[in-house]
Structure formats: structure tokens, C-alpha cells
Amino acid sequence: MATKLDSSKKPRVLFVDDEETVLTLYRHMFSNKKSDWEIGYAEDGIEALNLMEEEPYDVLVTDMNMPRMNGAELVVQVAEEYPSTARVIITGFSDQKSVIQCLEATHRFLMKPFEVVNLTEIIQTLIALHKSLNQNTLKEFCGQISHLPSSPKIYFQITEELQKPNVTTEKIASLISCDPCMTAKLLQLVNSAFFGFAYEIHHPKDAVQLLGIETVRSLAMLIYVFSYYEDSDKGGISIDELSTHCLQTAVNAQKISRDMKLPSNIQDQAFTAGMLHDLGKLILATQDPDAYRKSIILQKENKLQDWESEQQVFGATHMEIGAYLFSLWGLPVPIIEAIMWHHQPSKEGPNTFSALSAIYVAESLHEFASDGKKDPTDTDMDLEYLLTSGVTENQLDRWKEDSASVLMAS
Ligand SMILES: [Fe+2]
Numbered sequence: 001m002a003t004k005l006d007s008s009k010k011p012r013v014l015f016v017d018d019e020e021t022v023l024t025l026y027r028h029m030f031s032n033k034k035s036d037w038e039i040g041y042a043e044d045g046i047e048a049l050n051l052m053e054e055e056p057y058d059v060l061v062t063d064m065n066m067p068r069m070n071g072a073e074l075v076v077q078v079a080e081e082y083p084s085t086a087r088v089i090i091t092g093f094s095d096q097k098s099v100i101q102c103l104e105a106t107h108r109f110l111m112k113p114f115e116v117v118n119l120t121e122i123i124q125t126l127i128a129l130h131k132s133l134n135q136n137t138l139k140e141f142c143g144q145i146s147h148l149p150s151s152p153k154i155y156f157q158i159t160e161e162l163q164k165p166n167v168t169t170e171k172i173a174s175l176i177s178c179d180p181c182m183t184a185k186l187l188q189l190v191n192s193a194f195f196g197f198a199y200e201i202h203h204p205k206d207a208v209q210l211l212g213i214e215t216v217r218s219l220a221m222l223i224y225v226f227s228y229y230e231d232s233d234k235g236g237i238s239i240d241e242l243s244t245h246c247l248q249t250a251v252n253a254q255k256i257s258r259d260m261k262l263p264s265n266i267q268d269q270a271f272t273a274g275m276l277h278d279l280g281k282l283i284l285a286t287q288d289p290d291a292y293r294k295s296i297i298l299q300k301e302n303k304l305q306d307w308e309s310e311q312q313v314f315g316a317t318h319m320e321i322g323a324y325l326f327s328l329w330g331l332p333v334p335i336i337e338a339i340m341w342h343h344q345p346s347k348e349g350p351n352t353f354s355a356l357s358a359i360y361v362a363e364s365l366h367e368f369a370s371d372g373k374k375d376p377t378d379t380d381m382d383l384e385y386l387l388t389s390g391v392t393e394n395q396l397d398r399w400k401e402d403s404a405s406v407l408m409a410s
């Protein structure tokens with residue numbers, strides 16, 4: 001039973017903990033939020049589910065260790081019955097076994113002891129995202145999507161390792177090696193022409209060393225989303241074409257951001273956002289394959305952009321759906337913004353060259369190169385946006401040539 005939530009009301013946040021002192025602490029910590037949030041409290045999972053049945057909450061924050069029903073069991077049930085509720089679990093070091101049980105159903109984990117500011121930030125990010133992605137019908141639409149993949153175990157594990165001071169490539173590689181299917185697909189991608197390595201890579205350790213942890217983590221996410229929908233009807237979307245396009249956009253966006261001398265963390269963001277930017281298409285298409293086929297026909301017949309025909313058929317676009325999913329996974333905001341605005345970057349706001357700009361150029365140049373056009377001004381590229389964000393015409397020419405050569409290599 002997926003219950004729709006009303007986006008015009010105050011966001012509703014539910015805290016669940018069996019210790020009265022902790023609930024009292026939450027009441028104290030969030031007393032200044034009473035005018036912004038509607039806050040509920042429950043002493044255990046059963047009481048939480050009863051409250052959700054009366055009226056669902058937008059965000060659920062639960063302790064892991066509780067009598068009768070633990071946090072893991074609670075989020076699994078909430079994920080099933082109220083898929084649009086964002087789910088946060090507060091865990092301790094001893095909860096690792098329970099964490100594994102609910103990895104797929106939890107959007108964020110917060111380790112005890114935590115700073116109030118961190119929990120507030122998590123809740124606010126989840127609420128802000130709901131709000132921005134909530135305009136019109138999107139939230140209702142996402143609430144009806146029966147299976148939205150939760151963050152993959154491997155993403156969570158690599159992220160956790162990255163937070164440790166002594167993270168090593170060996171440790172990351174061993175996490176990947178635990179999943180033979182992931183390992184095979186990772187090695188296949190790494191050995192594709194996109195990365196241009198002179199020799200074949202046979203081990204995840206070499207992949208991590210050559211590409212870096214961030215890049216391998218993005219590849220793992222791409223592989224995970226594709227595997228999640230492997231057996232579904234994809235409404236006319238070719239997995240080969242989509243994965244080639246995502247990889248190409250990622251590699252080009254990273255090169256472009258390097259050329260713009262952006263800091264290395266922004267280069268990584270450009271790569272990740274490129275890798276994930278169109279995966280919303282897969283979610284739309286698997287939710288209603290016939291409608292997606294209709295949307296492809298509509299696009300061709302009326303010479304529309306893909307997102308314009310999606311908007312007409314579904315009332316939502318692949319950018320919004322992708323941004324919604326990956327924000328629930330807790331990806332950094334610049335990546336979410338790049339996914340959200342990759343077809344209309346000037347809507348994002350202040351015009352400085354960012355991961356979003358890099359994706360936009362990579363995407364536009366891909367269209368330009370695949371259409372065999374001679375002049376980049378032939379594309380619908382927003383040149384004013386690019387020139388005011390510091391790009392020169394020389395750079396555009398160079399990127400155009402690079403983009404064509406990557407396309408030929410693929
Ligand atoms: Fe794209």
C-alpha cells in the first residue's frame with residue numbers, strides 16, 4: 001500500500017526510540033523546529049507504524065536497538081508500506097549485523113555518537129529535497145513507483161571505508177571482490193575503450209589504483225542500477241546504448257572539468273554525475289514500459305527533447321526522477337543538482353563553471369558528435385551560459401574534437 005503524502009503541508013518528521021531520555025533529548029534538540037516541522041515521537045516500532053497508519057511521515061528517524069521490533073525491521077516495513085518516506089537509522093558499532101539486514105531499505109545511517117547538527121542537516125536535506133522535487137506531481141509519482149532501488153551495499157561499504165583515515169586501495173578492492181558479478185562487470189567497463197588503458201586490467205585492485213576510489217564507486221553504482229533492472233521490460237531503452245552514453249558523458253565531463261582547472265573533488269563529481277545523469281530514464285521506463293515506448297515515439301514524431309516527451313507522457317522527467325533517487329541515497333548536492341539540471345543548466349542559478357556545466361557540455365557535444373554536425377553552434381547548446389561561465393571558443397573547439405574521438409573509440 002503506497003500512501004500519497006500531501007506536499008502543501010509542513011514536513012512531518014517521526015523520531016523513534018525506546019529510551020524516554022533520548023526522546024526527551026530529541027524534543028529539546030528540535031524545539032526550535034516546531035514552527036517548521038510537524039514532529040512525532042514513538043517509543044517503539046509498533047507505535048511508529050500505528051502513527052504512520054494515521055498519517056504518514058515524510059522522514060523517519062529511528063534507533064536501531066529497540067524491544068519488540070528493532071530499527072532494521074521497522075525501516076523494512078516502512079519501505080514496503082510507505083516508500084516515499086525517507087528513512088534514517090541511528091546505529092552503534094555493535095549493530096553491524098542489523099545494518100546489513102536493512103541496507104536496501106535505509107536511505108541514511110548515522111553512527112552514534114553524533115552531532116545534533118549532523119542529524120539536523122540530514123533531515124533538512126531530505127526535507128528540502130522532498131520540497132524541491134515535490135513541486136506538482138513528482139512526489140506522488142515517485143510514491144507510486146513500486147520498486148525504487150535503495151542505495152547498494154557496495155556504495156555504503158565504500159563510503160564507510162572512505163571515512164576512515166587509513167583507507168587503502170586493497171581494502172576497497174577486497175570489498176568489490178566479494179561480489180563476483182560486480183567484479184566481472186567492473187573489469188569489463190574498465191577494459192572498455194573509454195578509459196584507454198594500454199594493457200588489460202584483470203584485478204579490482206589495479207582498477208582502483210588506476211582509476212581512483214571515487215571513480216570505481218561511481219562505476220559500482222552504475223553497475224548496480226543496471227543489474228537492479230536487468231530482468232525488467234525497459235520500454236525500448238537499450239542498456240548498451242544507455243551505458244555507453246553514461247560512460248562517455250562521465251569521461252568527457254571529467255576531462256572538461258580538468259581542462260577548466262576545477263579542483264579534483266569537482267572533477268570526481270563531474271564524473272559521477274555523468275555516470276548517473278540519465279538513469280532516471282531506466283526508472284521511468286521500467287515503471288511503465290508501454291508509456292515509455294509512447295514517449296519515444298512522441299519524441300521522434302514531434303522532434304522533442306527526450307525530457308519534453310517524458311513530461312507530456314509521465315508528468316515527470318528523467319532528471320527529476322534521477323535526482324530524487326540519488327538524493328535519497330545521500331549523494332552530494334552538486335551531483336544531485338547536475339543530474340537535476342543537466343538539460344537546462346541556466347535554471348540552476350549563479351553562473352560559475354561547475355560539475356553541472358561539465359555534464360552539460362559533455363552531453364551537448366555527444367549529441368553534436370553523434371549527429372555528425374560540423375559546427376558546435378548547430379547544437380541547441382546554450383552558448384551564452386557557457387561563455388559567461390568562463391568557457392572560451394577555443395576550448396569549445398578542442399572539446400568538440402575530443403568528444404568526436406571518444407565516440408569513434410567506443
Ligand atoms: Fe544524457
Ligand SMILES: [Fe+2]
Binds near residue numbers: 318
Ligand atoms: Fe538526459
